[in-house]
Amino acid sequence: MNCWTRRQFGYLAGAACLTALAPRVARSQKSRVVVIGGGIGGATVARYLAGVGTIEVTLVEPKPSYTTCFFSNLYLAGMRSFESLTHSYETLAQRYGINVIHDVAATIDPVAKTVALKAESKLPYDRLVLAPGIAFKFGAIEGYDQAATEIMPHAWIAGPQTELLRRQLDSMEDGGVFLIVAPPNPFRCPPGPYERASLVAYYFKQFKPKSKILILDAKDSFFGQEVFQDAWARHYPGMIEWLPRQFTGGIKAVDVKHLSVETEGETFKAAVVNFIPPQMAGELTQQAGLADQSGWCPIEPTSFESKLQPGIHIIGDAINSGEMPKSAFLANSQAKVCAFAIAAALTGSDLFAPQLFNTCFTFLAADDAVSDSIAFEPTEGTIKISEILISQVGEDAERRRQVVQAANGWYAAFTHDVFG
Numbered sequence: 390m391n392c393w394t395r396r397q398f399g400y401l402a403g404a405a406c407l408t409a410l411a412p413r414v415a416r417s418q419k420s421r422v423v424v425i426g427g428g429i430g431g432a433t434v435a436r437y438l439a440g441v442g443t444i445e446v447t448l449v450e451p452k453p454s455y456t457t458c459f460f461s462n463l464y465l466a467g468m469r470s471f472e473s474l475t476h477s478y479e480t481l482a483q484r485y486g487i488n489v490i491h492d493v494a495a496t497i498d499p500v501a502k503t504v505a506l507k508a509e510s511k512l513p514y515d516r517l518v519l520a521p522g523i524a525f526k527f528g529a530i531e532g533y534d535q536a537a538t539e540i541m542p543h544a545w546i547a548g549p550q551t552e553l554l555r556r557q558l559d560s561m562e563d564g565g566v567f568l569i570v571a572p573p574n575p576f577r578c579p580p581g582p583y584e585r586a587s588l589v590a591y592y593f594k595q596f597k598p599k600s601k602i603l604i605l606d607a608k609d610s611f612f613g614q615e616v617f618q619d620a621w622a623r624h625y626p627g628m629i630e631w632l633p634r635q636f637t638g639g640i641k642a643v644d645v646k647h648l649s650v651e652t653e654g655e656t657f658k659a660a661v662v663n664f665i666p667p668q669m670a671g672e673l674t675q676q677a678g679l680a681d682q683s684g685w686c687p688i689e690p691t692s693f694e695s696k697l698q699p700g701i702h703i704i705g706d707a708i709n710s711g712e713m714p715k716s717a718f719l720a721n722s723q724a725k726v727c728a729f730a731i732a733a734a735l736t737g738s739d740l741f742a743p744q745l746f747n748t749c750f751t752f753l754a755a756d757d758a759v760s761d762s763i764a765f766e767p768t769e770g771t772i773k774i775s776e777i778l779i780s781q782v783g784e785d786a787e788r789r790r791q792v793v794q795a796a797n798g799w800y801a802a803f804t805h806d807v808f809g
């Protein structure tokens with residue numbers, strides 16, 4: 390823990406360094422950075438670059454406010470309000486002077502260095518940062534398309550989908566089955582589906598104790614499996630069943646009319662289905678040719694500049710991230726490395742060695758949470774794990790309660806760092 394905290398302070402100090410990089414100059418002489426996507430990665434890079442006096446930052450984001458995926462499982466369990474997860478762009482615009490435009494970036498012209506917005510205006514840039522998050526591979530599983538999300542929500546991009554799943558769980562009768570389909574790797578937030586199962590079980594235990602949770606997994610194992618299975622046995626005996634791919638033969642199709650999911654050998658019916666589809670980098674990156682055959686965007690690990698298109702940086706869940714999981718903590722960490730690289734390219738300031746780290750808090754029950762802390766470093770053109778510290782089975786209850794407190798403190802500090 391000490392390790393990442395020290396490094397984090399390094400980066401907070403770094404924000405001050407970025408602010409001090411350049412003298413104040415007239416608006417017309419400033420370099421222009423356009424950031425697409427006002428989620429965790431995009432808002433962070435915009436906020437840190439806005440501190441450089443010679444850079445003018447524009448942030449393009451369609452939504453008027455941002456709801457965090459992290460802690461959304463607490464909302465599903467009735468432990469947190471939707472409002473407490475939602476953050477406005479006001480401070481970024483007013484205190485940091487970022488030009489926030491609520492629109493969709495439609496196309497990129499890397500030769501003319503412009504981005505066309507849906508509302509038809511064009512934004513010129515000197516450097517472009519893309520942080521569009523994930524898109525879903527609709528059509529990968531028969532029957533699961535955009536329309537199906539209204540019956541079987543994914544709730545994997547927080548917002549109306551999360552609210553829909555909450556309403557479905559609320560109105561489900563006691564004794565029903567809640568079915569979660571967990572996606573193949575790589576996907577946003579590796580512990581997320583299993584945290585969701587834990588917290589919905591916490592809710593069921595209080596209000597619908599005869600209900601069951603079934604996880605149909607596209608994989609044969611998952612991150613933190615021992616810790617989760619230990620918690621399920623202790624807190625929710627007999628309530629959660631996990632079926633790996635080798636048992637079911639894999640997920641083949643869904644039938645939204647009958648609320649069923651078909652695997653190789655069997656069809657499973659449920660009262661509520663949370664279908665988390667296979668994923669890829671956000672649509673704009675696919676359309677702009679910035680993603681490779683893997684569906685994710687290859688980047689230079691020290692600057693997050695695209696390996697396919699110079700002058701365009703990509704951060705967050707959309708990148709092919711080597712050994713880094715797709716997390717908000719890392720999107721924020723990558724954004725700071727990227728901000729330093731852009732500031733160095735545009736102002737000639739020093740380029741620091743990148744430091745990337747992740748701390749993930751995972752809730753197993755209201756008073757039982759675990760954490761993992763991982764440091765990374767660029768090696769041989771990719772990014773690999775250098776240090777790792779993970780919660781273990783058998784830790785005492787007091788320690789787990791302290792992690793709950795640390796998680797709540799982290800949420801407040803982290804969202805302040807991103808949105809001001």
Ligand SMILES: Cc1cc2nc3c(=O)[nH]c(=O)nc-3n(C[C@H](O)[C@H](O)[C@H](O)COP(=O)(O)OP(=O)(O)OC[C@H]3O[C@@H](n4cnc5c(N)ncnc54)[C@H](O)[C@@H]3O)c2cc1C
Pocket residue numbers: 425426427428429430431449450451452455457458459460461462492493494495520521522523544545546577578581671672673704705706707715716717718719720748749750751
């Ligand atoms: C249930 C769940 C729990 C999670 N828990 C944790 C956790 O505890 N800790 C943690 O670190 N991470 C957690 N995560 C993961 C975390 O939410 C993501 O990794 C993080 O949001 C990624 O940030 P990003 O900036 O890449 O994408 P996002 O935050 O999704 O932001 C992308 C933004 O880009 C915008 N956009 C997309 N296309 C365009 C376009 N063409 N034009 C303009 N804007 C566009 C979108 O509207 C969106 O606002 C969790 C995720 C889930 C689903």
